[in-house]
Amino acid sequence: MAIVQTVEGDGRRRLRVASPATEQPIGDLPVTTGDEVRAAVTRARRAQPAWEALGFQGRAAFMQKALELLIRRQEEMMDVIVRETGRSRFETVMMEIFPACDSLGYYAKNAGRILGDRKVPMHLLKTKKLLITYRPLGVIGIITPWNGPFILSLNPSVQALMAGNTVVLKPSEVTPFSGRLVGDLFRDAGLPPDVLTVVEGDGETGAALVEAGVDKISFTGSVRTGRKVGETCGRNLIPCTLELGGKDPMVVCGDADPSRAARGAVFGAFMNAGQFCCSTERVYVVDAIADEFTRLVVEETKALKLGTVGEFDIGPMIWPKQLETIERHVADAIARGARVLAGGKRATPVGGLFYEPTVLVDVTHDMAVMREETFGPILPIVRVRDENEAIRLANDTTYGLSSNLWTRDEDKAIRLSKQLCSGSVCVNDSSITYGAIEAPFGGRRTSGVGQVNGEAGLRGYCFAQPILLDRFQAKQEYVWYPYTAAKAKTLQRAMRWIWGTHLGRWLM
Numbered sequence: 087m088a089i090v091q092t093v094e095g096d097g098r099r100r101l102r103v104a105s106p107a108t109e110q111p112i113g114d115l116p117v118t119t120g121d122e123v124r125a126a127v128t129r130a131r132r133a134q135p136a137w138e139a140l141g142f143q144g145r146a147a148f149m150q151k152a153l154e155l156l157i158r159r160q161e162e163m164m165d166v167i168v169r170e171t172g173r174s175r176f177e178t179v180m181m182e183i184f185p186a187c188d189s190l191g192y193y194a195k196n197a198g199r200i201l202g203d204r205k206v207p208m209h210l211l212k213t214k215k216l217l218i219t220y221r222p223l224g225v226i227g228i229i230t231p232w233n234g235p236f237i238l239s240l241n242p243s244v245q246a247l248m249a250g251n252t253v254v255l256k257p258s259e260v261t262p263f264s265g266r267l268v269g270d271l272f273r274d275a276g277l278p279p280d281v282l283t284v285v286e287g288d289g290e291t292g293a294a295l296v297e298a299g300v301d302k303i304s305f306t307g308s309v310r311t312g313r314k315v316g317e318t319c320g321r322n323l324i325p326c327t328l329e330l331g332g333k334d335p336m337v338v339c340g341d342a343d344p345s346r347a348a349r350g351a352v353f354g355a356f357m358n359a360g361q362f363c364c365s366t367e368r369v370y371v372v373d374a375i376a377d378e379f380t381r382l383v384v385e386e387t388k389a390l391k392l393g394t395v396g397e398f399d400i401g402p403m404i405w406p407k408q409l410e411t412i413e414r415h416v417a418d419a420i421a422r423g424a425r426v427l428a429g430g431k432r433a434t435p436v437g438g439l440f441y442e443p444t445v446l447v448d449v450t451h452d453m454a455v456m457r458e459e460t461f462g463p464i465l466p467i468v469r470v471r472d473e474n475e476a477i478r479l480a481n482d483t484t485y486g487l488s489s490n491l492w493t494r495d496e497d498k499a500i501r502l503s504k505q506l507c508s509g510s511v512c513v514n515d516s517s518i519t520y521g522a523i524e525a526p527f528g529g530r531r532t533s534g535v536g537q538v539n540g541e542a543g544l545r546g547y548c549f550a551q552p553i554l555l556d557r558f559q560a561k562q563e564y565v566w567y568p569y570t571a572a573k574a575k576t577l578q579r580a581m582r583w584i585w586g587t588h589l590g591r592w593l594m
């Protein structure tokens with residue numbers, strides 16, 4: 087959780103880390119200086135050609151080794167993540183370790199297929215052969231947040247590495263020990279030196295990495311920081327993907343199963359104590375089932391167990407800033423007429439940064455809780471006339487990360503999903519697209535730029551380089567010099583035939 091930076095005698099800043107569950111100190115780490123960040127990028131650049139030269143199979147062998155180690159050492163790794171986030175062990179294995187195994191296994195197995203050279207048949211230039219190759223970009227700077235501190239650092243690193251890049255990773259200062267596990271895992275898997283380097287620190291370190299001469303930034307975090315990162319990348323003319331915040335809507339149609347939808351709402355809103363980019367942050371439920379749905383949501387919410395050890399459902403906020411946002415949103419909602427049906431205040435099982443899972447009704451779109459990302463265990467429910475009103479309100483936001491939609495009618499689900507301005511839509515489940523590895527994942531509007539995961543995400547760590555090969559190597563190409571009137575006429579005749587006749591258009 088929260089960190090305090092102090093300057094020691096040597097002038098080096100340190101991250102002081104405490105448990106969000108008990109607020110007791112866990113340990114501290116030195117912050118990487120700007121010069122060290124730049125040196126890490128230089129070393130990564132030197133290491134890149136040899137890493138690329140290993141080929142897909144060579145690189146995949148390291149991912150397989152990391153996967154074996156992760157499975158063998160999962161308890162020990164979970165200890166670190168649980169200590170730093172306060173989450174339950176189940177949530178930690180479900181959110182962090184399991185998807186990390188999937189990422190390592192999937193990209194090790196599939197990167198060669200997805201990024202292998204592709205022959206593309208030519209529709210017009212029949213004298214040429216086209217080969218599309220996917221070239222690594224070079225050194226990728228990866229900057230990540232605290233809410234999924236291991237998986238959100240590991241997953242983009244695996245993709246960047248399998249594409250043949252080297253990586254400098256800057257995990258969140260809020261959860262540095264969990265982020266550092268990625269470096270430890272790859273080091274112990276025998277990854278060659280400087281192929282992946284973890285640098286420690288806060289925004290200052292992140293900003294240094296963006297300016298350090300990397301070839302791409304893969305950023306996950308808030309809209310506010312994403313904007314700054316995007317501006318710097320624009321100035322330096324380097325590509326970036328920005329995976330940013332959200333205010334995900336849940337649309338519950340009149341024909342939905344109210345019991346499954348209610349359970350899905352509770353999981354979607356309270357998983358990781360609501361500190362999940364695709365958390366359900368707003369519910370629009372059609373009048374016909376609103377009473378039953380709300381009653382079930384409240385019942386399920388009241389049954390959730392807060393805790394710090396053993397079996398429990400809800401852990402603490404990972405750092406105090408979240409509690410402040412949550413309290414501001416709930417107070418504002420109540421002041422403007424919202425009613426609290428469950429929760430509504432801090433909770434202190436043993437101290438720590440806990441907030442009760444909270445259900446609000448009578449909320450309106452002028453409230454902060456409906457407009458700003460809360461990133462906490464708050465579930466506001468809005469009753470709507472029909473599905474059209476639900477979609478209109480769901481789209482009434484500056485965000486567009488993901489959404490979830492509940493109905494028994496699959497055709498309707500697809501039709502309504504396409505009307506949602508949302509990076510992805512889950513039907514009859516909470517928003518779990520990030521875990522569906524084949525699905526490209528990213529946000530629309532202020533929720534992001536570009537996509538990660540799947541084929542599109544993996545190719546995003548490459549430059550698609552076409553290689554156009556001449557088949558016959560004749561002495562001369564038709565369009566080469568000399569330019570003559572006769573040649574112009576022939577080209578014009580060809581145009582008329584190709585695009586001016588049915589046969590020509592059909593052949594093209």
Ligand code: NAD
Nearest residue numbers: 230231232257258288289292293307308311329330331363
């Ligand atoms: P944040 O933007 O405060 O920090 C994210 C990272 O950026 C941290 O490592 C931080 O040190 C670094 N950073 C801060 N200032 C920087 C700067 N000027 N230049 C470069 N790096 C800088 O976000 P957070 O509070 O750590 O994370 C929570 C946010 O992340 C939420 O909005 C959440 O929705 C979002 N998020 C998005 C996704 C997604 O995939 N779309 C996933 C998880 C979290």
